[in-house]
Amino acid sequence: MVAEPKIENDNASVELLERARSALGTVCDPEIPVLTIEDLGVLRDVSITENECVHVVITPTYSGCPAMNTISMDIETALNKVGIDKVKVELVLSPAWTTDWMSEEGRQKLLEYGIAPPAKGGTTASLFGKPEIACPQCGSKNTEKLAEFGSTACKALYRCKACLEPFDYFKCL
């Protein structure tokens, strides 16, 4: 995955890595701004390569996710802001991203934002089952799917039959 040798032994590199990690912790998904790319599991690896270059590895949620270019730019900007100019962002497909990589904190933030978090265990087989989706507003499981494809590729549109609020559901993948 990483072509150049990693250099993490000396103090300067350790400090650089810490600074990079903390800056990357502020990069959010442009379409779900309450989640950081770390919460989402899109951020896969950060390392220091030759010449103090920060190597950031990210993976797309969906093959055609249009947010990836923006995320790459946001990563560079966030690192530039803390004085890191040598940045390489690499996009990898393998292993394929799954909603199971979303952190507990991320799932909680999603819920508070009004988006139902994905059902756990996102395998192809489970796609054909009918997961119980709880309404993020009132918590009722008496909900119905309105549309398989919602406001972004990763979301479906649901409606709560108890409180009547429509809501987004982050599809499990």
Next chain:
Amino acid sequence: MLAANVDETLEIDREALFQLALRLGDTSLILGHRLSEWAGHAPILDEDIALSNLGLDLIGQARSFLTYAGEVEGRGRDEDQLAYMRNAPEYRNLLMVELPRGDFAFTMVRQFLFSAFQLPFYQQMMQSRDKTLAAIAAKAEKEMAYHLRHSSQWVVRLGDGTKESHERTQNALNSLWTYTGEMFETDASLKALIEAGIYCDPASIRETWNKSVDDVLQQATLTRPETGWMQSGALTGRHSEHLSHLLAEMQSVQRAYPGLKW
């Protein structure tokens, strides 16, 4: 974007691998483009969004395949050059995907016939000894499950709907049927890649595909057409007239301003 990482122990014919990556990439790209033509024209807003989403997945897959094709070819061409600067005879997509989008029934039947093949196909390709193709397949497989489910539901709804929708869906099925043979086609280069464990033998998918198709057609009260003569042309780049028209539109900006970036 993706590192070329074919298992180095493999003796592979790079030209054959390049052609395969084009076949997969071009098929996704052209179908994705056909779906994008529905934006603003679908019968209901939900479906407008759904078709755009399916198209987006396919174009994302195409980008990965074409980037890889460029790396395998080794002549410095990237995804954009391959997509925008080739002529119709250099395209390797299945003929089925270049046919005009037709009515909504035609679009959905095509999506269904294609996805019913593509899902088990990607599941097999996840085992490919070519690590890049396996990675793209693993990513695409999950998306294809949604495509299959969505298009199956529509084929059932339309087939088992009104007299009008039933007729249109049956007509679409009849005209698309002769294009389904190509998905299972192989030639000497593909056979060599199957032998090397890079491509999966499409014959092994036939049974799964037949079952998906029969199940859905039965629920949709549609009649499976007789299998006879099949269209063919993707492997040699012999296309219908429709592809050139599609490319003329899709490529117009890059042809007018080569190398233009957004």
